[in-house]
Amino acid sequence: MNNNWLRTHTFHYSKFKDLNKLVEEKQRKGLTISLCLPTLNEERTIAKEILIMKSELMARYPLLDEIVVIDSGSTDNTLEVASAYGADVYLADDILPDLEKHKGKGENLWKALYITKGDIIVYLDADIKNIHHRFVYALVGPLIMDDNIKFAKAFYDRPIAIGKSKIRPTGGGRVTELVVRPLFALFFPELTQIIQPLSGEYAGHREIFEKIPFPIGYGVETSMILDIFEKWGLEVMAQVDLDRRIHRNQDTKALGKMAFVILKTFLDRIEKLGLIELNKDLFYEMIQYNLIRDEYKPDTYNIKGVERPPMIEIPAYREKIEAAPSEQEMKGPSHIAEPQTDRSV
Amino acid sequence: MNDYLNKLPAFVETIESMKEIIITNVVLIGQINAPTFKEKRRTTVLMERMAEFQVDECTTDGYRNPIGIIRGTSENKPPIFVVAHIDTPLHKGMNSVLNYRVSVDSIKGPGILDNSLGVGVLTSLPEIFRQLELRFESDIVLAGVIQSIGKGNLRGIRHLVKTWPTPIRGAVCIEGVDIGRLNYYTEGMRRCEIKCNIASEDDINVQFRPNPILILNDVINQVLRLPLPQRPRTRIVFGKISGGVNYGKIPEETRLGFEIRSDADRMVKSVYNDIKDIVDGISQEHHVDLNMSTISNLSAARLKFNHPLVKSAGAVMKTLGLKPVSDSSESELSIFLSRKIPAVTLGITRGKNRGTDEASMKIDPMFKGIAQIIGVLMAIDSGICDE
Numbered sequence: 001m002n003n004n005w006l007r008t009h010t011f012h013y014s015k016f017k018d019l020n021k022l023v024e025e026k027q028r029k030g031l032t033i034s035l036c037l038p039t040l041n042e043e044r045t046i047a048k049e050i051l052i053m054k055s056e057l058m059a060r061y062p063l064l065d066e067i068v069v070i071d072s073g074s075t076d077n078t079l080e081v082a083s084a085y086g087a088d089v090y091l092a093d094d095i096l097p098d099l100e101k102h103k104g105k106g107e108n109l110w111k112a113l114y115i116t117k118g119d120i121i122v123y124l125d126a127d128i129k130n131i132h133h134r135f136v137y138a139l140v141g142p143l144i145m146d147d148n149i150k151f152a153k154a155f156y157d158r159p160i161a162i163g164k165s166k167i168r169p170t171g172g173g174r175v176t177e178l179v180v181r182p183l184f185a186l187f188f189p190e191l192t193q194i195i196q197p198l199s200g201e202y203a204g205h206r207e208i209f210e211k212i213p214f215p216i217g218y219g220v221e222t223s224m225i226l227d228i229f230e231k232w233g234l235e236v237m238a239q240v241d242l243d244r245r246i247h248r249n250q251d252t253k254a255l256g257k258m259a260f261v262i263l264k265t266f267l268d269r270i271e272k273l274g275l276i277e278l279n280k281d282l283f284y285e286m287i288q289y290n291l292i293r294d295e296y297k298p299d300t301y302n303i304k305g306v307e308r309p310p311m312i313e314i315p316a317y318r319e320k321i322e323a324a325p326s327e328q329e330m331k332g333p334s335h336i337a338e339p340q341t342d343r344s345v
Numbered sequence: 346m347n348d349y350l351n352k353l354p355a356f357v358e359t360i361e362s363m364k365e366i367i368i369t370n371v372v373l374i375g376q377i378n379a380p381t382f383k384e385k386r387r388t389t390v391l392m393e394r395m396a397e398f399q400v401d402e403c404t405t406d407g408y409r410n411p412i413g414i415i416r417g418t419s420e421n422k423p424p425i426f427v428v429a430h431i432d433t434p435l436h437k438g439m440n441s442v443l444n445y446r447v448s449v450d451s452i453k454g455p456g457i458l459d460n461s462l463g464v465g466v467l468t469s470l471p472e473i474f475r476q477l478e479l480r481f482e483s484d485i486v487l488a489g490v491i492q493s494i495g496k497g498n499l500r501g502i503r504h505l506v507k508t509w510p511t512p513i514r515g516a517v518c519i520e521g522v523d524i525g526r527l528n529y530y531t532e533g534m535r536r537c538e539i540k541c542n543i544a545s546e547d548d549i550n551v552q553f554r555p556n557p558i559l560i561l562n563d564v565i566n567q568v569l570r571l572p573l574p575q576r577p578r579t580r581i582v583f584g585k586i587s588g589g590v591n592y593g594k595i596p597e598e599t600r601l602g603f604e605i606r607s608d609a610d611r612m613v614k615s616v617y618n619d620i621k622d623i624v625d626g627i628s629q630e631h632h633v634d635l636n637m638s639t640i641s642n643l644s645a646a647r648l649k650f651n652h653p654l655v656k657s658a659g660a661v662m663k664t665l666g667l668k669p670v671s672d673s674s675e676s677e678l679s680i681f682l683s684r685k686i687p688a689v690t691l692g693i694t695r696g697k698n699r700g701t702d703e704a705s706m707k708i709d710p711m712f713k714g715i716a717q718i719i720g721v722l723m724a725i726d727s728g729i730c731d732e
Binding site: 043044045047048051052054055056059060077080081084085086129130132246 | 444449
């Protein structure tokens, strides 16, 4: 397998450390950038993320144009805290309220496309303990500096917080190494060059995001990579080493649910692509067992695999962008090629 | 001469408008664990941040204390120091990253008060000066000092002040808590540890094992019988005790940490000798390995209560609606005062649970706390310490 992409499209965050240069190039190209933080009960970390980005990438260097929090219905103080530190806060259910309501990270990311104004959208998970502004500037760096790159994904040396202060280094995450990478190796070997396909931090041009569907749950990262790869190829993607990310450790059962959703998303995708043929519908319940007083009791997780269509297909969205002044007219033609509908895999 | 006092209330507002920048510095630097003697990573980040905020010079001294210098308008005036110790007494795991939780009105996390807040504010000062359009006659030396607390014994600041090539006009030491503190004197102090060891269980020569807890108890009882004078004020503070692994087993080692403090250095020395005699006597009587070692010491030094710096600092606080509270402080202040350099220690905000993982600081009072530091710097720059 040719692994040129890994060499040419993998960057270290320090390459984009010169924020003056990034801002200058952003302004020269007339780009706007939105940061979206999807949340559900993130009061412990959300304020840090907002204020560090505001301080470093809005007050000191005008790289970001807006910070938007899209919440799934937090029951803690996430919304209050986020609002107090100056983010634009929305409940996912209040966005496009005429559509059927769903809960999930993918739902929030998708709805952010409707709410945000930027040409580039950065998505960051809201539970990063060691948040630093490099998480944003390094992801938008390749998008600003290279007109051919339209999507950038983070990867890390991944210490996981296992106690109040202890950390341990790991390779990729367990779900990545046990589920996603083997699947990529089987069906899309080129994609194995993406070191952490499930990382929750990525940035892309609106013109990419608005043309792909979004599963509402955990499968969003996997489907996003497959769809971008399928429509535009690997060359529009980049990956950036952000050094370290400290996040919550999840137990095996939680990872099992995540793996279930990702597997289902993946199988749906490759079936649509005609790579496999399933002779029956997949079940949509993940069943795990708990031992309670000497009795095994099932713990069922229901996932129907709902997927939002490309945002560009939503009439309200089209009306909104048509009503807004055309950035495209001001900037000139897009550099991105039309989707390769007949791309072979 | 006191024009700066009138400006202070407006300063508070401007400083508050920089809330994100200040908290960002507190978090980005404070979350890097820096136990005493292992401050390298925090030092590196502190230097990077100071360079980003465009101090005129950013360097380390020969002891690796990180220093940022903002050049003043006068070539003749000696520099003014602002100092915050960068080591933290908590979390000795070198690889650990401290996790701070920011809420609407507070920041919570280990070491936030001692002294992440102080270091974060120190780093923010160049930008605050810029926003306030402040220029000083003196160079302002922003120094994060290493190896300060505990067994560090103020090594960083001792080296910095000892080797600084010019006279120093005055100094402000900053600590996280408590706003309103105005420290301008330091007691003579000797910090000691008594360690009691007995032979381990596999030593077959030991028939009757003495209990090191009871030995230390004996030491404490005898120390408590020592007569201590009211003048010069002298006291012994027992601050730490440790030993033992379970309830039913005699420990092999116990430790007792304490400080001897006095307004007079000679009393510190005298009491130290008395305690040493007690330790030697008990060691001999009980046939145990009982040793006393000195962890650190400081000489008594002070500014007079009517020194212009003390009076000006009090006026600054009063202008900001703060009530000054004076007490002794055994910290960086001691080193400046012992070298006859006028200095005070100021606190930035209110907080609680200082030495624990649950340490937390209030955000709102911080803006006045920073304004008071700037007020005192302006007072020193106006020449109050020059006589």
